[in-house]
Amino acid sequence: MKKTKFNEAHYVLKGKMIEFCGWDLPVQYSGVSAEHVAVRTSGGIFDVSHMGEIFFRGPQALDAVQYLTSNDAAKLIPGKVQYSGLMTEKGCFVDDLLVHKISDTEYFIVVNAANLEKDYAWMKSKTTQFDVEVINESADYAQVAIQGPKAGKLLAELTNTDLAAMSYYTFTKGEVMGMDAIIARTGYTGEYGFEVYIKDDAQKASKLFLELCQKGEKYGIVPVGLGARDSLRLECCMALYGNDIDDSHTILEANLAWILKLQKGDFIGKDVLLKQKEAGIQRKLVGFEMIGRGIARHGYPVYVDGQQFETIGSGTMTPFLKKAVGMTYLPMGKTETGSEFQVKIREELVTAKVVATPFYKFDQKSI
Amino acid sequence: MSTKDLKFTEKHEWASVNGNIATFGITDYAQHQFGDIVFIELPAMGKSYGKGAACANIESVKAVADMYAPVSGEVTEVNSSLENAPEQINKEPYGAGWVCKVKMADAAELDSLMDESAYENYVKSVEEK
Numbered sequence: 001m002k003k004t005k006f007n008e009a010h011y012v013l014k015g016k017m018i019e020f021c022g023w024d025l026p027v028q029y030s031g032v033s034a035e036h037v038a039v040r041t042s043g044g045i046f047d048v049s050h051m052g053e054i055f056f057r058g059p060q061a062l063d064a065v066q067y068l069t070s071n072d073a074a075k076l077i078p079g080k081v082q083y084s085g086l087m088t089e090k091g092c093f094v095d096d097l098l099v100h101k102i103s104d105t106e107y108f109i110v111v112n113a114a115n116l117e118k119d120y121a122w123m124k125s126k127t128t129q130f131d132v133e134v135i136n137e138s139a140d141y142a143q144v145a146i147q148g149p150k151a152g153k154l155l156a157e158l159t160n161t162d163l164a165a166m167s168y169y170t171f172t173k174g175e176v177m178g179m180d181a182i183i184a185r186t187g188y189t190g191e192y193g194f195e196v197y198i199k200d201d202a203q204k205a206s207k208l209f210l211e212l213c214q215k216g217e218k219y220g221i222v223p224v225g226l227g228a229r230d231s232l233r234l235e236c237c238m239a240l241y242g243n244d245i246d247d248s249h250t251i252l253e254a255n256l257a258w259i260l261k262l263q264k265g266d267f268i269g270k271d272v273l274l275k276q277k278e279a280g281i282q283r284k285l286v287g288f289e290m291i292g293r294g295i296a297r298h299g300y301p302v303y304v305d306g307q308q309f310e311t312i313g314s315g316t317m318t319p320f321l322k323k324a325v326g327m328t329y330l331p332m333g334k335t336e337t338g339s340e341f342q343v344k345i346r347e348e349l350v351t352a353k354v355v356a357t358p359f360y361k362f363d364q365k366s367i
Numbered sequence: 368m369s370t371k372d373l374k375f376t377e378k379h380e381w382a383s384v385n386g387n388i389a390t391f392g393i394t395d396y397a398q399h400q401f402g403d404i405v406f407i408e409l410p411a412m413g414k415s416y417g418k419g420a421a422c423a424n425i426e427s428v429k430a431v432a433d434m435y436a437p438v439s440g441e442v443t444e445v446n447s448s449l450e451n452a453p454e455q456i457n458k459e460p461y462g463a464g465w466v467c468k469v470k471m472a473d474a475a476e477l478d479s480l481m482d483e484s485a486y487e488n489y490v491k492s493v494e495e496k
Contacts, residue, residue: 032428033403227402227429293450295406295426316428317405324406346408346424 004049005142005198005205012210013223020226021113023050032227036319039189039232040360042220043148045212046229048188052116053141053197054123056107058132065099065107067130068123068268070251072261076101081169081186084259086111086119087269091250091276095119095241098186100171108182110143112241126268142205146212147193147232149366150219155194157215158208159183163194177208188229190236190360192367228319235318237287237327237358243298244285244313244327252276253329255285284335285313287357290324292350296343297326303342303349304334312343318359325359326352370461374437374477375486381461382437384477389438392465393425393456396490402427404453409445410467416440418476423466425456438476440469 001024010017015026025047028035038044056064065073071084078101086094095115100108111119120136127134146155152163161174161183171184182197198205213223230240239245245254252260252273262274290296296315301308315326330341337356342349373381379397382389398404408424416422421433422442445467449455456464471477481489 027429028402031403033405036428231428294408295431297431317426319403319405319428 002050003202004047005200005202006047006049006144006209008202008206009209009213010047012206013213015223015225018226021050023113025050026223026225028225028227029223032225032231033319035222035224035228036231036235038220038222039148039191039224039228040320040362041149042222043146043150043154043191043193043216044189044222044224044228045209045216046145046147046224047143047209048145048195048229049142050113051143052111052113052119052136052138053143054109054111054120055135055137056109056132057105057135058130059105060130060132061105061107064123064127064130064132064134065109066265066267068126069097069099070261070267070269070273071099071259072264073099073101073107074264078103079170079172081171081184083169085245085251085256086122087251087267087273088247089269089272090247091252091269091273092247093241093245093249093251093254094122094247096239096245100182100184115241140199141197142200143195143197144209144212145187145189145193145195146221147187147189147191147224148221149192149362150221151191151193152367154212154216154219154221155183155196158211177211179204179208188238189232190238190358191232191362231316231318234314234316234326235320235358235360236362239285239327240314249283249285249329250276250281253281253283253285281332283310283329283331285327286330286335286354287327287359288325288341288352289355289359290343290350290352291340292352294343294345294348294350295324296328296345296350296352301344302328302330303344304331309341315343321359323359325355327357330354371483373461373483374480375483375489376435376437376480377489378435380434380437382477382480384471384474387471387474388443388468389440389471389477390465390468391422391434391437392460393434394486395460398457398460398464401425401430401432404456407449407453407456407466409447409449410442412442412445414442415472416442416469425453434466436469437480438469438474439472441472442467443470444468
């Protein structure tokens with residue numbers, strides 16, 4: 001099993017370790033619910049080093065990124081981050097990702113751990129016509145996320161970077177505990193927070209992780225495992241590849257038109273998506289809440305008017321809202337708020353209804 | 368509650384016996400492994416479950432697990448307070464977190480269960496694996 005540079009810290013902190021995408025990572029420390037609630041009320045520290053870091057360097061770096069992704073990377077200025085889709089020819093997802101513009105000739109892209117090898121191979125094979133180098137530097141980077149209303153107060157103790165001046169979806173190079181770092185105001189929790197990338201060795205990295213945990217204690221900030229990472233992102237309706245988005249649902253169906261810029265130049269999947277936009281979609285990803293007793297989970301069959309229609313994308317009982325919610329695809333005509341459908345939970349059909357998303361939205365005043 | 372008179376299964380359920388009525392729950396080890404319990408589907412009143420049959424369903428934020436009947440019997444009572452407070456299982460697995468009571472079909476089935484010291488050894492052997 002692969003070890004992140006923070007691995008030693010997880011054992012010091014007595015995390016409950018599991019294998020995730022080939023990595024030895026904590027699913028929880030004190031408990032999923034407590035960690036989830038801590039992030040909403042104070043903050044959490046996450047090892048997300050399993051995520052992949054791929055660099056695009058060269059005179060045509062922008063052209064290559066534009067050709068591969070759905071959003072308009074030409075809109076980025078250095079220091080800006082953009083959420084985007086790596087598209088198949090059919091306008092579905094190879095992956096979702098974050099594009100960071102370092103300069104006109106250098107972009108830094110963060111992808112899902114589960115898709116890293118696939119994405120890298122795809123990016124290389126589809127950009128041979130451009131003067132660009134696509135380099136997988138994932139092994140060099142450790143990434144720690146500090147998320148929650150008090151995240152800035154904690155990180156400020158370890159860096160001179162003016163964190164308060166950073167707006168959402170920006171990044172900067174700086175120093176954290178004396179280590180060169182990329183500091184980004186991004187995250188996967190729906191909270192205010194930062195993601196910090198460092199290249200130092202495991203010993204220094206683990207020291208940083210432990211220092212964050214120790215200094216975080218007074219704020220109520222705790223280390224958080226993969227369990228709460230998943231429940232947090234679901235509560236704020238951020239898609240998970242393999243659950244809510246994949247290579248068989250288009251970006252329009254996934255309700256992510258806001259990261260689809262059809263008016264930009266040519267890109268993979270554009271033709272299909274243009275046609276689908278004109279013709280209209282037949283199904284759409286929605287958020288739902290259970291009405292009947294039960295928790296809908298990934299893979300449970302969905303029934304609309306007595307007929308099975310696909311399966312649940314994501315679902316859980318969220319620890320902060322304490323509601324059984326989830327996301328799933330429904331046929332058009334059944335996607336309006338209040339529309340009811342059924343989920344098969346252990347042989348029983350339990351009723352659910354479409355609700356407005358996100359389920360949880362953070363309050364700017366909480367910072 | 369004292370655990371010294373309880374009987375235990377390899378699937379980490381417990382049974383306590385009073386006459387021909389057995390009370391079922393999951394062990395402290397099980398609740399600890401499982402983490403915060405957020406939902407339970409209780410057995411159906413009056414329904415009979417064979418020894419080892421899935422009789423209740425317990426869910427955490429991340430996982431779903433069945434609870435298996437330690438011995439055969441007909442359900443005479445369920446702990447319906449767990450429906451609104453499933454975390455009682457985490458807090459008091461041997462007390463307020465009990466799941467159901469059954470009228471035993473065959474009390475001799477109890478002989479196949481472990482006593483407390485045998486279960487403690489069993490948990491140790493599981494943890495060493």
